[in-house]
Each structure stands twice: as structure tokens, then as C-alpha cells.
Amino acid sequence: xxxxxxxxxxxxxxxxxxxxxxxxxxxxxxxxxxxxxxxxxxxxxxxxxxxxxxxxxxxxxxxxxxxxxxxxxxxxxxxxxxxxxxxxxxxxxxxxxxxxxxxxxxxxxxxxxxxxxxxxxxxxxxxxxxxxxxxxxxxxxxxxxxxxxxxxxxxxxxxxxxxxxxxxxxxxxxxxxxxxxxxxxxxxxxxxxxxxxxxxxxxxxxxxxxxxxxxxxxxxxxxxxxxxxxxxxxxxxxxxxxxxxxxxxxxxxxxxxxxxxxxxxxxxxxxxxxxxxxxxxxxxxxxxxxxxxxxxxxxxxxxxxxxxxxxxxxxxxxxxxxxxxxxxxxxxxxxxxxxxxxxxxxxxxxx
Ligand code: G3P
Ligand code: CA
Numbered sequence: 001x002x003x004x005x006x007x008x009x010x011x012x013x014x015x016x017x018x019x020x021x022x023x024x025x026x027x028x029x030x031x032x033x034x035x036x037x038x039x040x041x042x043x044x045x046x047x048x049x050x051x052x053x054x055x056x057x058x059x060x061x062x063x064x065x066x067x068x069x070x071x072x073x074x075x076x077x078x079x080x081x082x083x084x085x086x087x088x089x090x091x092x093x094x095x096x097x098x099x100x101x102x103x104x105x106x107x108x109x110x111x112x113x114x115x116x117x118x119x120x121x122x123x124x125x126x127x128x129x130x131x132x133x134x135x136x137x138x139x140x141x142x143x144x145x146x147x148x149x150x151x152x153x154x155x156x157x158x159x160x161x162x163x164x165x166x167x168x169x170x171x172x173x174x175x176x177x178x179x180x181x182x183x184x185x186x187x188x189x190x191x192x193x194x195x196x197x198x199x200x201x202x203x204x205x206x207x208x209x210x211x212x213x214x215x216x217x218x219x220x221x222x223x224x225x226x227x228x229x230x231x232x233x234x235x236x237x238x239x240x241x242x243x244x245x246x247x248x249x250x251x252x253x254x255x256x257x258x259x260x261x262x263x264x265x266x267x268x269x270x271x272x273x274x275x276x277x278x279x280x281x282x283x284x285x286x287x288x289x290x291x292x293x294x295x296x297x298x299x300x301x302x303x304x305x306x307x308x309x310x311x312x313x314x315x316x317x318x319x320x321x322x323x324x325x326x327x328x329x330x331x332x333x334x335x336x337x338x339x340x341x342x343x344x345x346x347x348x349x350x351x
Contacts, residue, residue: 031177031216032217033328034321034325035305035307035321035325036064036065036307036321037062037063037317037318038063038064038065038066038067038308039054039058039061039065039066039067039314039317040067040288040311041067041068041082041312042058042067043061043063043312043313044132044138044139044291044312045138045139045144045291045292045312046144046145047139047144047146047147048089048131048132048139048147049082049130049138049139050081050082050130051130051153051155051156052161052164055156055164056164057146059168059176061314061315063314063318064177065176065178065220066161066165066176067179067181067310068156068158068161068179068181069180069183070158070183070195070199071118071183072118072195073117073118073120073121073122073124073125074118074119074120077122078195078198078199079122079125079156079158080155080156080157081183082183084116084118084185085114085117086115086116086117086128087112087114088133089130089132090125090129090130090131091128091129092115093113095128102115105119105120107119118185118188118191125155126154126155130155131153136291136293137291137293137312158198158202159202159205161178161180162178162203162205162212166207166212176218177217177219177220178203178219178220179219179220179222179241180199180221181221181222181223182195182196182221182223182225183195183223184224184225184228189227193228196223196228196231196232196235197235199221200232200235203219203238212238213237213238214237214239219239220238220241220261220262220286221238221239221240221241222241222242224243224244226244229241229242229259229260233259233261239262239284240260240262241260241261241263241264241284242256243263243265243288244256244263244264244265246263246265246269246270247274247278247281253283254281256281256283257283261284262278262283263278263283263284263286264286264287264288265286265287266287266288267288267290267294267297267301269287270287270301270304271304272305275304275306285306285307286306286309286310287306287308287310288310289310289311290309290310290312290313290317292312295313298311298317298319298320298321302325
């Protein structure tokens with residue numbers, strides 16, 4: 001049962017699909033009812049990107065979705081990293097300096113030894129600590145209130161992320177979404193497809209009991225690679241977002257809608273005309289990336305009717321989204337409950 005593109009709240013969808021209703025519908029409903037706040041690489045303006053600490057902080061800040069970018073290690077483990085090279089976001093060069101085996105796996109590129117995820121094992125990556133790439137859009141231990149630079153941060157696997165989100169649901173009833181991106185290596189089609197397939201396999205792991213199968217509106221899949229987007233659409237019922245430039249015509253938007261549920265575009269491309277054109281073709285529109293370098297963009301873009309924003313500051317994103325799209329009042333929730341009961345009664349009468 002698909003609930004992505006209709007205005008049925010997730011609690012109603014869950015009930016109709018035969019899933020036990022949540023005890024906290026006011027928390028679960030926003031994933032379907034309002035524009036979403038996507039924690040881009042976690043709360044990455046406050047903690048090193050793609051760490052469990054950054055994802056957890058984003059969840060504490062009430063982000064709707066957390067976003068892991070994914071690569072496969074040489075021994076087939078999905079890890080959350082944005083770059084193929086580990087140089088910019090881990091201490092790999094420092095570790096390799098005293099680890100000959102690790103050093104030997106590096107690749108000399110224009111005077112710099114690069115350590116690529118696809119050439120290292122997960123055991124190699126477990127030796128590393130994640131760090132911030134720096135700059136105004138990413139965390140700085142000198143200014144962040146959340147760490148001081150003395151901590152060690154593991155590089156998480158995709159399973160770590162899914163376990164965390166699922167455990168949060170089973171322990172508290174809160175539904176947080178995951179928005180994994182298939183990262184790709186140019187000219188490595190087989191490897192890229194392997195990332196996509198491993199991602200789908202992880203989401204369908206029976207240990208999650210169908211939690212990530214789409215019934216809770218808590219998963220989006222994404223890629224910049226059109227062939228990967230088409231592969232995901234063909235092999236999954238989960239909604240897929242194509243990271244691309246804004247379709248310049250209605251026909252171009254309609255063409256994308258044949259194989260994708262939405263587009264992810266840069267904030268600079270998220271004009272009112274672009275958003276309206278994509279919506280007219282039935283596409284969701286998400287934009288990346290807002291951060292402390294440009295926080296006012298949250299308000300500007302949500303006001304244009306975007307369906308979601310990737311943000312490095314989920315606290316500011318949630319504040320902006322909530323100001324424009326308030327949480328339903330308790331009275332509205334009571335009406336919603338009556339509506340659900342009516343839907344169930346109607347469904348029973350049809351059976
Ligand atoms: O996936 C949306 C956004 O994250 C795309 O940018 O380069 O940060 O993965 P990037
Ligand atoms: Ca991404």
C-alpha cells in the first residue's frame with residue numbers, strides 16, 4: 001500500500017496496512033503531512049558529518065529524516081561517507097602514517113596519498129576517527145557547543161543507522177525517516193549497482209519487520225546517477241528522488257516523473273517556477289543544502305512550498321518549518337482520529 005503521494009496521515013496508513021497503531025501519532029504524522037526537515041549528513045554543522053553522534057543530535061533536534069550517503073568497502077560493507085576518499089573527513093592519513101598495511105592500500109594522486117573506501121576493508125575503517133571537513137557549513141570544534149575536538153567518532157555502517165532508527169521506534173514509538181543516497185564512482189557501474197542493491201537488501205532485512213518498507217512514509221532513496229535512480233525505481237516500491245538540475249520544461253519534468261517520485265535540486269535552483277513545474281508533473285521537490293552559512297534560506301524555501309529541505313542545522317530547519325506549518329492542534333488530532341475510525345468502518349463494510 002502506497003501512502004506517499006496522498007494526504008492520508010501515516011497513522012491512518014499504518015492502521016489500514018495492518019500495522020499496530022503508534023501511541024504517539026502527533027510525532028509520527030509530520031512525516032506525511034508537512035514539508036520535511038532532512039538532517040543533511042546528520043546535524044553536520046554541529047558535529048562531524050556522518051557519525052552516529054551527528055545523526056542522534058539531529059533526531060534530538062526533531063529532524064524528520066537523517067541522511068546517510070553510502071559507499072561499499074572492499075569487503076562489501078555499506079558505510080556512511082560522502083566522499084570516496086576518506087582524507088577529508090577522517091584521520092586516515094595520520095593513522096596510515098604508523099600503519100604500513102593501511103598505507104599500502106593508499107593511492108598516490110597528484111602528490112597526495114588518497115585512501116578510497118572501495119579499496120579498504122571495514123576493519124581498516126574501524127581504525128579511523130571521523131573529523132569535520134571544516135568551513136562555514138560544517139562543524140568546528142572551536143565553536144560548536146556539542147564537542148571540543150578531543151572525542152573520537154566512529155565511521156558508521158548503514159546497519160548502524162537502521163538499527164538506531166528502528167530501536168528508537170520500538171523503544172519510544174517515534175518514527176524517524178532515513179534518506180540514504182547511493183554514491184557512485186565514475187566508470188564503475190557494477191560497483192555502483194552493488195551499493196544500490198546492498199542498500200535495498202539492508203532496508204528489507206527481516207529483523208526490521210517491514211519497518212523500512214514504505215508503510216510509514218519513513219524512507220526516501222536518492223542518487224545523482226540517473227541509471228541508479230531507474231534501477232531503484234524498478235527494484236523497489238520505496239519513493240526515489242533523482243538529484244538533478246531543475247527540469248526546464250513541463251515535458252522534462254513529466255519525463256522524470258516516469259521513473260522518479262521526486263527531484264532533489266540545489267537551493268539556487270529552487271525557484272518558485274521550478275517548484276511549481278515539478279509539482280505540476282507530480283514530483284516532490286527537495287532542496288539541498290541550508291546551513292549556518294545561509295540559515296535564512298529555510299524560511300525562503302519553505303515559503304515557496306518545497307516538500308523538504310536538506311539542512312546541516314536541523315534545529316533551525318525545524319523551527320522554520322514549524323513556524324510555517326504548525327503541528328496539528330489536539331482538537332485536529334481528535335478529528336483525525338474520528339476520520340481514521342470512519343475509514344476503518346468504511347473498509348470493514350467493503351470486506
Ligand atoms: O543528497 C542531497 C544532497 O546531500 C546532495 O548533496 O553532495 O551533500 O550528497 P551531497
Ligand atoms: Ca547526500
